[in-house]
Amino acid sequence: MLDPKIKLLQLRKLKHNHGLIAMLNGPLLSKGGAQTKLYTDQITKQINHAAEEFNWSPPPRARMAVSFRFFSDQYDAPEIYSLVKYYLDLLQGPVFKDDRQVQYIDASIWRSTPKTDKASSRLYVYVRRLSEYSRLLDLCAESDAFRKENGSPIIHHHLIDQEHWDDADKQCDLLRCNRIMAYDVPHHNNPFLKEFVIDFNKHHPLIFDFGSLPKRGQSKQFKEEIGSSLSKLITNYLRSNKILVPVEFDVQVPKSAAALTKDLDNIMITICSEAKKHLIDPKLFINGYRIYVADRLDADGDSGLQVKLLPAGEIESYNDRIEKAIESLEETLIDRM
Incomplete structure (x- = not known):
């Protein structure tokens, strides 16, 4: 140690x-x-x-x-x-x-x-x-403060018709269970946790694997895959035909694909544009996103572009947890000296 x-x-x-x-x-x-x-x-x-x-x-x-x-x-x-x-x-x-x-x-x-x-x-x-x-x-990651959840999803009721407020609240309850976790980082060294995360993500309703990033001339199929996945979410889990609350995205790009495809900001333009078309109510907006090249998704070659649907405010909440973890860890290390 x-x-x-x-x-x-x-x-x-x-x-x-x-x-x-x-x-x-x-x-x-x-x-x-x-x-x-x-x-x-x-x-x-x-x-x-x-x-x-x-x-x-x-x-x-x-x-x-x-x-x-x-x-x-x-x-x-x-x-x-x-x-x-x-x-x-x-x-x-x-x-x-x-x-x-x-x-x-x-x-x-x-x-x-x-x-x-x-x-x-x-x-x-x-x-x-x-x-x-x-x-x-x-x-x-060594600090307990980093793993604590804080904050609540943001609901913009003024953008939602009153008749849909109940559905919006229930969608927030669904989104609230999805947070950026301590293992959602560009590089993770624990091989056992790596396998667990891959298996967990495959069965999570708010985490999507869009497969390989498109090569030249394959953008249409890639967009169709995104649209199909988002439509299944609406059919299987939502009480409305659209998400009625602002959302955020956490996106992991496999390291093996990062050098072969377009820039991260362009990947997000594709994902967000399809989400606006298939998933999100036209009155609403995407509140934020995080996208990064991830080493850990290359473990078995099966994982592709992975997208996690988050409640609005989660990215800022994650950054707050980092700040609190730094303060907490500093105090802990001083006490140990």
Whole structure:
């Protein structure tokens, strides 16, 4: 067992290595949007300024983890998968050399009603090396605080017809049982747990295996597979013909497929677009997502692109658990010294 003092030093080093943090002010944008050309130069300047402040040099080959926190008071803010696509493209160059370096993305959005005619939306971007983030998760996994559930699914009743409130509450009860677990990480070393997780996921109604990622010319079949799986969920488990509450997605991409297919943000565009078509009520939105390249799904070659349907707010809840686990572990290690 590693000496508590050494482990504490490792934890503090990872805790205080902030990577790059940027706050980008202005309306939230997507490619082809009405205001995009007007504000792109302004956003690019803010990214470059943040890189200078943090003395950041784009790593030429390192795998990267990128987190997005969107705060919107726009009536017509783009969908989160469109937002991530736009801002990730702007980060290429000043923050990383190639967007294929990005092998972990998490994103969530807070939507509020504009209080004035002038919107004041903003975005926080957090970029770090995936190796450092993975080591931090490994340390957090030792803390009980990391495994505790906190928070409740978000229900936007004002977006739901009152006659469907009861169904929406029941859907939330179903979603509440699905959370991001301690083993939902880019790399897991326990072979016994690995086999358990694969077997468990195969039988979970809110976890889908969409098989191999599409090769060139196979996108249509891939979309049909996603649509079919989501339609089965509605038929077998939901009391309504659509999900009536905002949701989030947790997506694991097999490491073997990561180098052969499109970028993570483009994979999410496909998944989210099909979910909007087949699963989610048109009035609602996707609240967030997490997608990453996972080593552990390559164990037996049977697992493909795996998608977990989550309650709204779970991604932020997961990040809160990480913060609490860091604090708890630090206190525990100090007590052991």
